[in-house]
Structure formats: structure tokens, C-alpha cells
Amino acid sequence: MPREKQQEYRDHHINENEEIQPNSEIKDNVDDLTDDLDALLDEIDEILEEDSEEFVENFIQRGGQ
Amino acid sequence: MHRRIYGLETEYGIICTPDKNRGKKLTVQNVVMYLFREIISGRMYPDVFLENGARFYQDIGCHPEYATPECDDVIELVAHDKAGERIVTRLATTAERRMRADGFRGRISIFKNNLDTVGNTYGCHENYLMEREKVSFRQLASQLIPFFVTRQIYTGAGKIKRSDQGFYEISQRAQHIREEISIATTTARGIINTRDEPHADREKYRRLHVIVGDSNMSEFSTFLKVGTTGIILRMIEDHFITERFALRNSVQAIHEISEDISCKRLIELENGKRLSAIELQWLYFECAKRYLAQEESDPTTDEIMTRWEYVMNGLEKDPLQLDRELDWVIKRKWIETYVKHRSLDWNSAEVRRLDLEYHNIRQDTSVYYKAEKRGLTERILDDTQIRRAMHSPPERTRAKFRGRFIKLVNNGKVLCGVNWSYIQLYEPYQKLYLSTDPLEPEFEEASRMIYSI
Numbered sequence: 001m002p003r004e005k006q007q008e009y010r011d012h013h014i015n016e017n018e019e020i021q022p023n024s025e026i027k028d029n030v031d032d033l034t035d036d037l038d039a040l041l042d043e044i045d046e047i048l049e050e051d052s053e054e055f056v057e058n059f060i061q062r063g064g065q
Numbered sequence: 066m067h068r069r070i071y072g073l074e075t076e077y078g079i080i081c082t083p084d085k086n087r088g089k090k091l092t093v094q095n096v097v098m099y100l101f102r103e104i105i106s107g108r109m110y111p112d113v114f115l116e117n118g119a120r121f122y123q124d125i126g127c128h129p130e131y132a133t134p135e136c137d138d139v140i141e142l143v144a145h146d147k148a149g150e151r152i153v154t155r156l157a158t159t160a161e162r163r164m165r166a167d168g169f170r171g172r173i174s175i176f177k178n179n180l181d182t183v184g185n186t187y188g189c190h191e192n193y194l195m196e197r198e199k200v201s202f203r204q205l206a207s208q209l210i211p212f213f214v215t216r217q218i219y220t221g222a223g224k225i226k227r228s229d230q231g232f233y234e235i236s237q238r239a240q241h242i243r244e245e246i247s248i249a250t251t252t253a254r255g256i257i258n259t260r261d262e263p264h265a266d267r268e269k270y271r272r273l274h275v276i277v278g279d280s281n282m283s284e285f286s287t288f289l290k291v292g293t294t295g296i297i298l299r300m301i302e303d304h305f306i307t308e309r310f311a312l313r314n315s316v317q318a319i320h321e322i323s324e325d326i327s328c329k330r331l332i333e334l335e336n337g338k339r340l341s342a343i344e345l346q347w348l349y350f351e352c353a354k355r356y357l358a359q360e361e362s363d364p365t366t367d368e369i370m371t372r373w374e375y376v377m378n379g380l381e382k383d384p385l386q387l388d389r390e391l392d393w394v395i396k397r398k399w400i401e402t403y404v405k406h407r408s409l410d411w412n413s414a415e416v417r418r419l420d421l422e423y424h425n426i427r428q429d430t431s432v433y434y435k436a437e438k439r440g441l442t443e444r445i446l447d448d449t450q451i452r453r454a455m456h457s458p459p460e461r462t463r464a465k466f467r468g469r470f471i472k473l474v475n476n477g478k479v480l481c482g483v484n485w486s487y488i489q490l491y492e493p494y495q496k497l498y499l500s501t502d503p504l505e506p507e508f509e510e511a512s513r514m515i516y517s518i
Binding site: 041047050053061062 | 082126128130182183185187190403415430431435
């Protein structure tokens with residue numbers, strides 16, 4: 001996933017929150033959630049950094065019980 | 066209070082990815098050898114008991130397998146299951162260091178799941194000790210089958226699939242079940258497995274060995290899986306279930322239920338009725354509630370019932386809302402979110418990789434643990450309980466005794482052979498201490514000997 005695209009998503013998402021959440025307390029909560037979500041997605045990006053195709057294809061086990 | 070021995074065996078998937086341009090490839094077998102090197106020496110077979118009473122060994126198909134010590138409480142069992150993940154994780158870190166020293170640079174990934182890329186399966190087996198004379202095996206099997214077929218709606222670990230009928234199904238294991246009852250664990254696996262090695266007095270006890278379930282990352286899923294099954298077994302032993310839940314075709318039903326993430330698909334009972342997995346589980350739940358109303362209560366059983374009811378209500382409303390509790394829903398949620406935000410295709414390698422990395426037990430590269438760290442999963446334990454279980458055996462079963470012995474062995478104080486049901490002392494003289502009751506924490510004679518060392 002290209003970084004610009006992530007940034008684009010984030011900007012878009014934050015703007016949307018500002019428009020629809022006039023109550024600042026709720027907005028804070030939503031921002032926290034959005035932050036958490038974005039951070040987790042970034043972490044998943046890191047996990048998937050190496051070549052996924054190759055990784056998945058190499059994961060072959062002998063059958064167990 | 067009602068007591069039973071519970072145990073979980075987990076076969077892990079394992080792979081070593083060499084560093085780019087530097088690493089040489091290692092076979093699965095070699096990696097497993099490195100994994101064991103920290104705890105076994107020389108030419109010993111990779112099969113050891115640990116100081117917390119657990120057994121760690123290389124199983125069929127070269128899978129590292131961790132079997133928890135005997136627990137008599139389901140929360141304690143979940144702690145020991147999680148302790149196993151951490152022990153194996155620690156061994157992986159040491160193994161990587163040793164590999165580097167030998168010129169192999171790479172990263173070991175260990176998955177607590179049940180499927181590889183080409184469809185080979187490996188298991189997570191549950192064990193329940195039962196009093197043999199209370200119920201015939203035939204009756205036990207017939208009352209358990211509909212329960213095992215339907216419990217996957219909260220115990221499933223989820224899997225990505227490529228098919229016209231959708232991209233995701235509930236259980237990793239369901240499609241590998243081919244028979245109602247079978248002794249096979251590697252070929253035609255059954256909903257009920259007939260292996261019966263009690264590691265105890267055979268006359269008194271049977272061991273129910275359950276191979277139909279998925280491996281779980283979620284503490285909540287593991288807790289419910291074993292907890293509800295334990296309650297069902299109590300009812301069967303006490304001949305409390307009078308309704309007939311027998312299914313027309315149980316093997317077909319276990320496949321179909323796995324394929325339907327709405328959990329609403331109707332399956333046919335032998336008596337002609339058609340019920341969904343949710344409805345059938347509600348019937349078991351209501352039966353359990355009636356049964357427990359006349360039994361002495363205990364906190365763990367109360368907790369199981371509370372969580373079971375919560376999950377049933379959630380499943381009825383919308384299964385996909387249980388995205389903090391149930392493995393198959395948590396995993397699906399994060400795959401779906403990632404697919405959406407990164408504009409990926411459901412058939413992409415990234416998605417199949419995510420389906421694996423959810424189950425990675427190494428917390429720094431595990432999707433499940435990334436979610437857990439952010440408080441996005443419902444937990445049963447705190448970390449202190451898990452850390453304790455890495456080193457200390459359960460207090461109320463014979464694992465306590467075994468653990469104490471292993472500590473002495475590890476400190477070089479005694480030389481002995483250990484198995485589930487015995488301890489064989491070699492020095493200063495040969496002596497066999499046999500246990501016939503796993504619920505007994507002490508063997509008197511042997512304890513006296515231990516304390517004298």
C-alpha cells in the first residue's frame with residue numbers, strides 16, 4: 001500500500017469526523033478509535049512488508065493429527 | 066465442587082524465512098531441531114516435560130506440540146495454554162540466535178492455526194477426564210455429536226477460502242472431518258475420536274480426546290470452548306439431557322455450518338425438525354441452566370454461563386458484532402478493514418498472509434496480538450497469570466508433583482524419567498512412583514522423598 005494513499009484515507013476520515021461530530025467529547029472518542037485503527041493498519045503494513053506471495057507459498061507443513 | 070481434569074494439546078505450524086540475499090534455507094525439520102536445542106542435549110529425542118508440568122515434543126508431521134499440564138479449572142487451563150505460546154516464543158528467539166551463529170540468518174514464524182497453504186491440517190486437541198462407569202461411550206458420543214457440530218459458531222478460528230460461495234468460513238478444521246466416529250487422527254478424522262488413553266486408572270477413568278476443534282488465539286474462545294464442553298459432559302454423565310438432538314447427517318452439517326457466517330442456516334434433525342446452529346446451542350444452554358440450578362455453584366462455571374449467554378445473544382443479533390470475543394469474527398474484522406483501507410483484493414496474497422499472521426504467536430508480528438495490545442480483544446486473563454503458568458504447575462493436580470520433580474532434575478539434584486502417570490527415579494536407587502489419579506496432587510511416599518532431597 002502506497003503511503004500517499006494511507007495519508008489520503010486518514011485526511012479524508014478526519015475531515016469527515018469534524019463535519020459530523022459537533023460534540024467534542026464524542027469527537028475525541030472517535031479520534032481515539034480512528035488513531036487506534038490507523039496505527040493497527042500501519043502495524044499490519046509492517047507485518048506484510050516482505051513478499052507475501054512467496055511467504056504464503058512457502059508455508060507448507062506435513063499434515064499433523 | 067465438581068472437579069475434572071482438562072488439558073489442551075497444540076500442534077504449531079512453523080517456517081523459517083531466510084533474510085534477503087543472506088540466508089540459506091532451512092527445512093522445517095531443521096528449524097524444529099533448533100527450537101528444541103535449548104532444552105534438550107545431544108541426541109535426545111525432542112520430547113520433554115517442563116517445570117510447569119507441561120510436555121513439549123515433536124509430533125507427527127514434524128510439528129512442535131505443547132501439551133498443557135493437567136488443570137482442574139478452565140481459567141487455569143487457558144493460562145497454561147497461553148503460557149505454552151510464550152515458552153515456544155522464547156525458544157524461537159534462542160533458536161534464531163543459534164542459527165545465526167551457524168550461518169543461517171532468518172526469522173522463525175510459528176502459527177497456532179490448523180492449516181497450511183496447500184490444505185494440510187494439524188490439530189488442537191482437548192482432553193477431558195471422565196469417570197468411566199457413569200455413561201456408555203455410545204451414549205456419550207450420540208449426545209456430544211450435535212454439540213460439537215454446532216459449537217464452532219463460537220469456537221471457530223475462521224479461514225479465508227476461494228470459492229463462489231463466499232470468501233470466508235467459520236472453522237479451520239470442519240472441512241477435514243469425514244466421519245461421525247473414528248479412531249483416526251491423521252486420515253478420516255471423526256467428530257468423535259475414540260482414542261482413550263487415560264494415563265490413570267483405566268477401570269475408573271476414560272479420557273475423552275477431542276480433535277474436532279480449532280486452535281484458538283482468543284482467550285475468550287478457548288475459555289468458552291473448553292468451559293461449555295465441560296458443562297455438557299457433566300450433564301451427559303448425570304443423564305440429564307433428555308431431548309433428542311441427533312442430526313440427520315452430522316458430517317454434512319458440520320461442513321455446512323462452517324460455510325455460513327450468518328449462523329442461520331437450518332440443519333435437519335433425525336426427528337425431522339430443522340434448526341439453526343444458534344437454536345441448537347440455545348437448547349444446550351437452556352438445558353445447562355436447568356442442570357446447574359440444582360448443582361452447587363462455583364465461580365468459573367458461573368463465568369462460563371455468563372459468557373456463553375452473552376455470546377448466544379450476540380450471535381442471534383449479529384455474529385459480526387462479536388469482533389472482540391470470537392476468533393473467527395476478530396480475524397474477519399481485521400482482514401476486512403485492511404482490505405477496505407488498502408484497496409486490496411480478497412484473493413490477494415496479502416489477505417492469505419493475514420489469515421496466517423493472525424495466528425502468529427510471536428507478538429511483535431502477530432495480527433491477533435497487535436489487536437490485543439490496543440485493547441481490541443476481550444480477555445479472560447491478566448499477564449501475571451500467564452507468566453506464573455510458564456514456571457509453576459497447577460496446584461491441585463498431579464502436575465504439581467511432576468513440576469516439582471522436574472525442577473529438581475533441572476537443578477541436577479536427581480536423575481529420573483518422567484511421564485504423565487509416573488516418575489522413575491534412577492539414583493540413588495531405582496524406584497517407580499506411579500500415579501493412578503491425576504486429581505491427586507501428592508503421592509505420599511514420593512513427596513517424602515522429594516522433601517528429603
